Amino acid sequence: MNTLLTAANSGESIGSATMLVSNYVFPNDIHVHWSMMIVLYPYITGLVDGAFIIAALYYLFDVKSLKPVARFSLLFALAFLCCATLPLLLHLGRPERNFNMLLTPSPSSAMAGFGYIYAVSMGVLTFIVLFVYRPVLVELRSTAKGWLQVLYRVITFDSIDLSQGARQLDAKIIRFLVGIGIPIAAILHGYVGFIFGGVKANPTWSTPLMPVIFLFSACVSGISAIILAYIVIRKFRGKSISHSAIATMTKTLTLFFILAFCFEMLEVFSHTYLKSGYHHMVEGLLNGPLASSFWLWQVKICSMIPLILLGVMGLFKLREGIYNLLAAVVSAILLLQVLIMRWNVVIGGQLMSKSARGYTAFHPEWFDKEGIIAVIIVMAIPFAILWGLGKIFPFWAQESE
Amino acid sequence: MGLSYKMRLLILALGIGIATTGGLFIKSLLKPESFGVYGPYRAAAIDEEAQIPIRHATNVSCYSCHPYEAKIHKAGLHKTISCEFCHGPWADHVAGSKKVGTLPVKKDGEITTLCLRCHNTEITARPHEVIKTVAMPGHLESQKVKLTHNCNQCHHVHAPLKYINRAKQITESAEKAL
Numbered sequence: 001m002n003t004l005l006t007a008a009n010s011g012e013s014i015g016s017a018t019m020l021v022s023n024y025v026f027p028n029d030i031h032v033h034w035s036m037m038i039v040l041y042p043y044i045t046g047l048v049d050g051a052f053i054i055a056a057l058y059y060l061f062d063v064k065s066l067k068p069v070a071r072f073s074l075l076f077a078l079a080f081l082c083c084a085t086l087p088l089l090l091h092l093g094r095p096e097r098n099f100n101m102l103l104t105p106s107p108s109s110a111m112a113g114f115g116y117i118y119a120v121s122m123g124v125l126t127f128i129v130l131f132v133y134r135p136v137l138v139e140l141r142s143t144a145k146g147w148l149q150v151l152y153r154v155i156t157f158d159s160i161d162l163s164q165g166a167r168q169l170d171a172k173i174i175r176f177l178v179g180i181g182i183p184i185a186a187i188l189h190g191y192v193g194f195i196f197g198g199v200k201a202n203p204t205w206s207t208p209l210m211p212v213i214f215l216f217s218a219c220v221s222g223i224s225a226i227i228l229a230y231i232v233i234r235k236f237r238g239k240s241i242s243h244s245a246i247a248t249m250t251k252t253l254t255l256f257f258i259l260a261f262c263f264e265m266l267e268v269f270s271h272t273y274l275k276s277g278y279h280h281m282v283e284g285l286l287n288g289p290l291a292s293s294f295w296l297w298q299v300k301i302c303s304m305i306p307l308i309l310l311g312v313m314g315l316f317k318l319r320e321g322i323y324n325l326l327a328a329v330v331s332a333i334l335l336l337q338v339l340i341m342r343w344n345v346v347i348g349g350q351l352m353s354k355s356a357r358g359y360t361a362f363h364p365e366w367f368d369k370e371g372i373i374a375v376i377i378v379m380a381i382p383f384a385i386l387w388g389l390g391k392i393f394p395f396w397a398q399e400s401e
Numbered sequence: 402m403g404l405s406y407k408m409r410l411l412i413l414a415l416g417i418g419i420a421t422t423g424g425l426f427i428k429s430l431l432k433p434e435s436f437g438v439y440g441p442y443r444a445a446a447i448d449e450e451a452q453i454p455i456r457h458a459t460n461v462s463c464y465s466c467h468p469y470e471a472k473i474h475k476a477g478l479h480k481t482i483s484c485e486f487c488h489g490p491w492a493d494h495v496a497g498s499k500k501v502g503t504l505p506v507k508k509d510g511e512i513t514t515l516c517l518r519c520h521n522t523e524i525t526a527r528p529h530e531v532i533k534t535v536a537m538p539g540h541l542e543s544q545k546v547k548l549t550h551n552c553n554q555c556h557h558v559h560a561p562l563k564y565i566n567r568a569k570q571i572t573e574s575a576e577k578a579l
Contacts, residue, residue, distance in 0.1 A: 103431050106441035157413055161406035169407065
């Protein structure tokens with residue numbers, strides 16, 4: 001207020017200072033309430049989804065070429081799933097109150113539904129990992145000492161039975177769990193899209209296409225993350241990279257990215273063609289505050305370049321080294337594309353006034369509760385968990401080491 | 402322990418089942434008693450909310466004791482603005498029918514700050530066609546007044562065009578007289 005008074009008295013421009021103290025009568029939307037933590041929430045759950053798809057392709061659909069990355073994908077999905085609710089809890093002023101919501105679920109409470117779906121997917125994924133790793137864990141149990149041995153005893157259900165019958169039973173259980181895991185993973189992330197799509201007050205979110213777009217872009221980000229992480233970790237450790245695994249993942253990525261990009265563009269096309277309700281506001285948003293982050297970064301740079309590169313990789317015969325390098329580059333760009341897409345949906349969608357009378361701006365801060373430093377920390381935690389999981393569950397199968 | 406692997410898995414499945422059932426049972430114990438009586442919320446919350454003392458009133462409450470301001474306010478362009486927007490909540494001023502405190506009255510530079518909360522062109526989400534907005538110090542320059550002027554030196558805060566219209570009437574009648 002003092003700044004404002006000084007500015008007003010000295011006759012300087014007082015626009016920005018007034019913005020800080022406004023929101024009294026009008027305008028009603030100068031503050032972006034759902035900021036960067038809410039961008040990370042669909043991003044992290046999306047990474048889980050895509051990684052799980054890779055594992056499911058191997059464990060359920062028998063895509064043999066994905067064997068080198070199947071186990072790693074499961075651990076990657078588990079590490080990120082552990083942190084899926086972290087951004088949401090950090091966004092809350094009173095995180096402990098999230099349990100209140102879970103005590104009183106109702107059809108009118110979308111977030112309570114997410115809590116239950118999350119709990120089920122966490123349980124299913126944990127057991128998939130335990131059953132997939134059981135033979136390895138039984139082996140490690142025999143050499144482990146101290147608390148690690150106790151841990152291995154617990155996570156092998158205190159059984160060292162690796163007989164043919166036990167392995168066959170494990171295989172059946174894995175197929176069953178992965179089988180129900182696919183719809184659960186789809187529901188988990190489709191539900192995230194639904195939570196945004198269900199906000200009737202926001203014309204950029206309120207579309208039945210939202211869960212579909214979120215689901216496909218989730219697959220894109222997750223598969224990209226596995227490709228990039230696999231290549232980087234293997235290179236870093238000086239180990240071989242399975243070209244057939246990279247090729248299969250890239251082909252799958254191509255399919256999902258074409259679908260994701262088509263739906264992203266179809267949504268804009270539908271808004272433009274239908275010119276429904278708030279079209280003038282959405283059009284102004286995409287060509288105004290989001291002109292750079294949507295058209296330039298999301299569409300032109302981070303979608304068109306990967307599409308061209310994926311086209312080249314699909315149509316021409318490339319040397320393995322170049323193919324793998326291109327796969328890593330495309331994956332990195334697509335990880336950014338999906339992050340920008342989440343940003344444009346979550347933060348972009350809030351840059352317009354609910355009175356349909358204007359736009360606002362969002363300036364991320366470094367040291368805010370939901371600032372850039374907090375974002376970096378939240379994104380680093382799943383990697384720390386993944387590193388910790390790697391100490392208990394070896395990433396790679398012995399034969400491909 | 403000589404349990405077979407199958408038996409261990411069966412115990413595990415049973416354990417998951419018991420844990421889930423137990424969780425649902427605990428959930429039912431912790432659920433607030435009056436939840437769901439009328440809808441997906443605590444019915445008791447209605448009574449609790451009703452117990453919260455009222456802090457805001459309508460302009461009619463203010464007019465009953467401030468007839469001079471009421472007359473001007475009701476005749477001006479600010480007639481739809483709540484007194485409390487600028488002066489604060491009624492409960493800080495009156496309890497029962499007794500005065501318990503004095504509400505703030507903005508002075509000098511504070512007045513300009515208050516006016517610009519609504520009348521600033523810089524606020525882009527402002528319906529310009531509904532509320533007159535100005536840019537400072539451009540407005541002061543265009544009106545050929547000192548840049549140190551506060552809004553209330555030309556505008557009556559309760560009826561913004563009261564003095565402006567009066568001044569116009571005087572200048573028009575003076576021109577006619579010439």
